[in-house]
Amino acid sequence: MTMHTARQITNSDGGMTAVIEFLTAFVLFLIILSAFFSLAGLQLGSNHPRTDQLDDYALESLQRLTTDAGWYTPYDEFGNRDLANATSEWHRYNASNLLNGVVQPGLAGTLGQLDTERLDGIANITQDQFIKGLGLPAWASINLTIRVIESPDSNRKGLILFQDGASRDAAANSAVAHRLMMLNSETLEIILEVHDAGRMPAHLVISEFMAEPELGYPEWVELENRDGFAANLTGWGIGRASSGGVHSLIGDGALAGGDVMLCSGKPSLQENQGADVVLDLGLSGILGRGAVDGLNKLDDTLTLTWTYPGIAQTETKMEVDWVSSWSIDSDIALNWLGGGASNSSNWGRSTGGTPGIL
Secondary structure, X not given: OHHHHHHHHHHHHHHHHHHHHHHHHHHHHHHHXXXXXXXXXXXXXXXXXXXXXXXXXXXXXXXXXXXXXXXXXXXXXXXXXXXXXXXXXXXXXXXXXXXXXXXXXXXXXXXXXXXXXXXXXXXXXXHHHHHHHOOXXXXXXXXXXXXXXXXXXXXXXXXXEEEEEOOHHHOOOEEEEEEEEEEOOEEEEEEEEEEXXXXXXXXXXXXXXEOXXXXXXXXXXXXXXXXXXXXXXXXXXXXXXXXXXXXXXXXXXXXXXXXXXXXXXXXXXXXXXXXXXXXXXXXXXXXXXXXXXXXXXXXEEEEEEEEOOOOOOEEEEEEEEEOHHHOOOOOEEEEEOOOOOOOHHHEEEEEOOOOOOO
């Protein structure tokens, strides 16, 4: 009986030792596995998948946009940042002024609300400036939508106050962040998409033109920026086909979102009903200056072009080709109604036109 009990004790000790060894090995395995995953996480720190990066970018950018009032630092004559003249009143500068500096967009007003003037000021910032100002990488693209969710005026519910940017459909990776904020008595939703969809040139169009003005007055062409963001005018050009063809770049500066600019044969004689930018295209010979014609009212072609930055690749963005059957009379302006720009029925006609105003 005594021997049987000793054998049981021996077996129990052996079993306990085996259990302890198994648990020790298992714990050691867990420690090694945990260390491996920790090391892997450290190694992946700066190389997260782009989707994870975009999530962070979207949240951080929306936070910066809605909790800060923004900032503008102009460049001095040497192209350096003029810190002495930096200001938080960035929204009081026009698009061309803002282009000559660094902008950090911000919409925050007082008491945690959005600021109306800063919201309107987004139209004076180019999409490139907006992306850089929020600290996003050069490869990033964005889409910004601001709309009314709640309002005492039921007719304003769902109203889009701002919408522009690249389409998510063209992106391989994307992320979205949104936030509700108050503006006076209304609740707005700010939606910011960050993706890798690439960027497209601004949506500039020939909205109205005068090919045969009254005697002594200049020919003119009106350009409209149909985007929400401002358009950088660098790389844009206008040409005509008559008399061998003439083409000229518009120059530098920027055109605010939703605004128009005038290209005139002689700005000093040009009627302007509200355009912030008036460009002289008389010296280049594209537009007539009064006594000298540029455009041929019977048969000519107006072309709006855009040249890709850094490469000699010019793309025709809009072309208006007219012939004698259009019957363009003296002092009759043609305004584009949409559709094919070389179709006479897609152009309205008015005496004198409305140069500088939509």
